[in-house]
Amino acid sequence: MVQSVLMRFLKIEAREAAPVIAGFLMQFSLFVCYFSMRPIRETMGVVGGVNNLQWLFTATFVATLAVAPLFGWLVSRVRRRNITRWMFGCFGLNIFGFAVMIHLYGETVWLARIFFVWLSVFNLTAISLTWSVLVDVFNSEQARRLFAIMAAGASCGGLAGPLIGVLFVTSIGNAGLLLIAGMMLVITIVCADYLQTRHVRAGDEAVRGSKDASAANTLGGNPFEGAVHLFTSPLLLGIASFVILLASVSTFLYFEQARFVAAHFTDRAEQTRFFSGVDALVQFLTLVIQVFLTGRIAATFGIRALLLTVPIIMTAGFLMLSTSAVMGMFVVVMVIRRVGEYALVRPGREMLFTSVPTADKYKAKNFIDTVVYRGADAVSGWMKAASDMLLSPQMGAVAGAGIALAWVFSAIYTLRQHRRLEDGPVAA
Structure with missing residues (x-):
């Protein structure tokens, strides 16, 4: 009885229950993995030097640029259902390696910088x-x-991950947190494998055999196909511009966060606890919105509400920071930005990709989510460093408002391209 009521409330059909649970657990385990490591990365960023963050962002972009062709090659050559096995298996070995290095050598400056870059790529x-x-x-x-429900799995994982840091970092240390993260990544592999080998899209039951066969095949093409398609598709180009401006807004706020934390906390454990506490708050608020609001907003107002709300709020937030750049105000704006991204922007952005060809769902999407995003990080990092030298904090916030306003217009353009594609013939 309770199960049927819950499924009706969440608008889940009976045959969708198993894949939705698998998708939820896949996101949950990945985000437990990531968010148990994220506070370590933030601390490592401070260890590496707040004034060196633009260099770390540039190094991250270079590393992402190096990894992108390798990912493209893997996607082109490996059976589709094996992509997650290979990628997450490799990442798991990296995590255990970092745990050993931190246990043996501690948090040296260079190890801190390498881990910061690695986790930013991961x-x-x-x-x-x-x-x-x-x-x-x-x-x-x-x-x-359904995407909001499965994104709620990410929020639950994002809530559990920071709490692990808050509760256990003083007893097991950062190396112990990394071991927990590595074990959670194994669960992610199992769930992804189930979805790719067992689930069939609605309406495709009659071709289950061919769908299963397609999951066992490679996507073909070349490692640079995703980048090429980006410049030939107006929708993909629109998504890329949207991501660039999203990353720029995030980077401006991230630099301010590091500066505030370095000024208010001197102990590394306290810095990790602060970052973990903020992460926990963000994920709790995100979870509430995803469960009760995101799906209904998407059903009632469409994707446009998911993509436009946060850029508009961030424009106003930066303008408020230009008049009152106190710690409390900054934390509020930062939390709103992150909650909005996870609860609204991310599900909305992913919905755009359901209309593109299968190869682009892996190749072009990954290129946008990694190389384009980290490239924007690197450029906006240097822009923020320059604005700190040339502009007052108030004028820097005004510049941030200008970027957020451009983000609004980027969302409008992308939504128009998506609507044209939805109204036209479905891509094969």
């Missing part, structure tokens, strides 16, 4: 890959109903 690549699986196995109609 988080976008891994998150993009799990969403590639979801946009591959769920159709557009299902996405509007």
